[in-house]
Amino acid sequence: MNPIQSTLPILGFAAWSGTGKTTLLEAMLPKLVEHSIRVAVIKHAHHNFDIDKEGKDSYRLRKAGAAQMLISSRYRRAMVTETPDEEASLPQLIAQLDLNTLDLILIEGFKKLSFPKIELHREEIGKPWLFPEDNNIIAIASDVPAKTDLPQWDINDLDKLTQFVADFAKQQSGQSLNCSDLNPSGMLSVAEGRDRILTQIVAPTTETTVKLKDALGQIVANDILSPVNVPQHTNSAMDGYAIRSDDLGRDSYQVIAHVMAGHSYEQPLNLGESVRIMTGAPVPQNADTVIMREQATQDGDTVTFNLSMGAIKPGQNVRQAGEDLAIGQAAVQAGTQITAPELGMIASLGLDFVTIRPQVKVAMFSTGDEVQHPGEAQKPNCIYDSNRYTLHAILSKIGCEVIDLGIIEDSEQALETTLTSASQQADLILSSGGVSVGDADYIKTVLDKLGQINFWRINMRPGRPLAFGHIDTTPFFGLPGNPVAVMVAFMQFVEPAIRRLQGIPDWQAPFFHAVAEEQLRSRPGRTEYSRGIFGIDANGRLTVRSAGKQGSGILRSMSEANCLIEILPEQPGVEVGEKVRVIPLENRI
Ligand SMILES: Nc1nc2c(c(=O)[nH]1)N[C@H]1C(S)=C(S)[C@@H](COP(=O)(O)OP(=O)(O)OC[C@H]3O[C@@H](n4cnc5c(N)ncnc54)[C@H](O)[C@@H]3O)O[C@H]1N2
Numbered sequence: 242m243n244p245i246q247s248t249l250p251i252l253g254f255a256a257w258s259g260t261g262k263t264t265l266l267e268a269m270l271p272k273l274v275e276h277s278i279r280v281a282v283i284k285h286a287h288h289n290f291d292i293d294k295e296g297k298d299s300y301r302l303r304k305a306g307a308a309q310m311l312i313s314s315r316y317r318r319a320m321v322t323e324t325p326d327e328e329a330s331l332p333q334l335i336a337q338l339d340l341n342t343l344d345l346i347l348i349e350g351f352k353k354l355s356f357p358k359i360e361l362h363r364e365e366i367g368k369p370w371l372f373p374e375d376n377n378i379i380a381i382a383s384d385v386p387a388k389t390d391l392p393q394w395d396i397n398d399l400d401k402l403t404q405f406v407a408d409f410a411k412q413q414s415g416q417s418l419n420c421s422d423l424n425p426s427g428m429l430s431v432a433e434g435r436d437r438i439l440t441q442i443v444a445p446t447t448e449t450t451v452k453l454k455d456a457l458g459q460i461v462a463n464d465i466l467s468p469v470n471v472p473q474h475t476n477s478a479m480d481g482y483a484i485r486s487d488d489l490g491r492d493s494y495q496v497i498a499h500v501m502a503g504h505s506y507e508q509p510l511n512l513g514e515s516v517r518i519m520t521g522a523p524v525p526q527n528a529d530t531v532i533m534r535e536q537a538t539q540d541g542d543t544v545t546f547n548l549s550m551g552a553i554k555p556g557q558n559v560r561q562a563g564e565d566l567a568i569g570q571a572a573v574q575a576g577t578q579i580t581a582p583e584l585g586m587i588a589s590l591g592l593d594f595v596t597i598r599p600q601v602k603v604a605m606f607s608t609g610d611e612v613q614h615p616g617e618a619q620k621p622n623c624i625y626d627s628n629r630y631t632l633h634a635i636l637s638k639i640g641c642e643v644i645d646l647g648i649i650e651d652s653e654q655a656l657e658t659t660l661t662s663a664s665q666q667a668d669l670i671l672s673s674g675g676v677s678v679g680d681a682d683y684i685k686t687v688l689d690k691l692g693q694i695n696f697w698r699i700n701m702r703p704g705r706p707l708a709f710g711h712i713d714t715t716p717f718f719g720l721p722g723n724p725v726a727v728m729v730a731f732m733q734f735v736e737p738a739i740r741r742l743q744g745i746p747d748w749q750a751p752f753f754h755a756v757a758e759e760q761l762r763s764r765p766g767r768t769e770y771s772r773g774i775f776g777i778d779a780n781g782r783l784t785v786r787s788a789g790k791q792g793s794g795i796l797r798s799m800s801e802a803n804c805l806i807e808i809l810p811e812q813p814g815v816e817v818g819e820k821v822r823v824i825p826l827e828n829r830i
């Protein structure tokens with residue numbers, strides 16, 4: 242049988258019924274989303290099925306004879322197509338997906354067709370292995386060992402299984418985009434450059450404990466487990482009256498106490514009784530329902546509730562102990578950068594110290610005799626140094642300690658001294674300028690002398706020239722001099738390396754898709770990063786347009802942009818109305 246063709250990676254799950262395919266997929270999907278993998282699932286059903294429930298408008302219209310029923314809302318859409326004559330084939334189904342917005346297609350069912358599959362096996366089902374008969378099976382998840390050389394894991398080890406699926410998606414997408422076909426010889430694609438860099442970056446395993454406030458912007462080293470229940474007690478979410486849910490329907494209740502936040506009423510609540518309670522105060526034993534004060538009239542120690550303002554629902558307006566976090570639950574996961582919510586949450590657990598990854602120290606300098614310090618009178622034919630300022634800002638934003646080595650004069654000796662001292666102080670070294678072809682050869686001479694540096698040309702714009710290697714054991718990046726190229730190259734190559742040094746191995750920049758409001762040009766084979774402005778149009782669609790002139794030195798359009806528009810090598814350009822990938826800049830630069 243011919244293998245199923247698709248431009249996106251396809252992976253199926255082969256199993257006998259009762260093995261729990263859907264349950265496993267349901268548990269795996271949120272984890273794949275965490276890996277930033279956008280998944281479509283195609284599921285085969287053996288029997289007749291109705292996707293919309295009897296009585297719903299879409300159901301009624303379909304039953305009334307609509308051959309195709311397309312229903313759409315702000316949040317989702319669904320297409321129900323009647324296929325009275327013949328079931329759709331898997332390739333026809335794949336063709337219905339919006340492949341531009343996906344990274345992976347998972348298939349449940351269609352087990353006779355030829356595409357890569359993971360076999361799921363549970364011994365208690367009592368069915369034979371499938372892999373001896375199906376050479377499309379590439380791995381096994383089972384509760385007993387299988388006699389095969391295929392990779393295999395415990396079917397209950399969801400993390401390992403997810404990692405395999407995520408790696409498969411990434412590896413296959415790399416294969417479906419044949420870089421050597423796309424790139425003129427001698428140039429690396431963005432992905433190839435990044436991969437080469439990342440294989441040479443080793444994450445340190447050290448950690449350090451700091452005071453809570455000093456952890457702002459830093460990376461959590463280990464999962465922070467909650468030592469307490471949050472909230473500590475089951476408590477009231479409103480100022481009002483607590484009663485028992487098995488005691489609804491009375492005309493009135495006797496108010497037997499008044500509980501302020503920080504206090505409690507220690508007696509069990511009896512039938513007919515009510516406790517006046519403040520927001521945050523613990524609800525008494527037996528009480529589980531709070532009616533807000535606006536709905537109540539208290540006369541002496543009797544309270545009545547105005548039900549015309551809303552019926553009382555058992556359990557309403559009560560926050561359960563541990564509902565936010567239960568004791569032992571991970572409040573913040575290892576690898577998270579601490580921002581305001583994490584700082585507040587850690588404080589809310591009563592913790593005032595946090596164990597973090599040591600701050601990554603980045604030494605940086607500018608090169609070029611034409612580059613001048615801001616504040617000096619401008620010399621003829623010179624340019625003020627903006628790169629150390631943009632780099633300082635981005636590095637601080639992502640939690641690095643910056644060692645600013647200034648502007649290095651054009652001399653072998655000065656550069657050698659600077660690089661040697663940088664490699665001793667820093668975890669990573671950054672320079673800008675002097676990496677393209679026509680530049681002072683002394684930079685290459687010094688780098689060759691001190692370390693192992695490769696000068697690459699990346700098939701992207703801006704940011705074509707890039708040097709990468711090590712001075713002693715410290716990673717070194719030579720970024721291009723042009724002010725926008727330096728920022729774009731930083732985001733594509735340096736930030737993933739720093740994230741790895743921070744202990745986040747599979748960091749990926751967030752992106753989404755938006756509809757182009759105007760035509761965007763690109764050269765096929767090259768990744769084009771245009772400064773863009775995204776927004777929402779009158780129809781609620783995410784749209785994007787260019788932020789203006791795109792020269793590699795024009796910082797103004799970078800300042801006005803709120804995103805980079807990434808036009809991929811396989812895209813010849815983007816027409817009006819087409820979807821394009823957008824990398825938001827907020828929180829990145
Ligand atoms: N014959 C070729 N010329 C150039 C090529 C090429 O492939 N062949 N590539 C072009 C591209 S693309 C870029 S990007 C630049 C990068 O060159 P360098 O990394 O060698 O950078 P410089 O020549 O030193 O500077 C380029 C540009 O940027 C200004 N600059 C430098 N440092 C700073 C700074 N700290 N702050 C602000 N501006 C800075 C510098 O004055 C130049 O205008 O090469 C192209 N040429």
Ligand code: MOO
Pocket residue numbers: 701702703704705706721723726793794
């Ligand atoms: O790509 Mo250069 O990096 O165009 O300015």
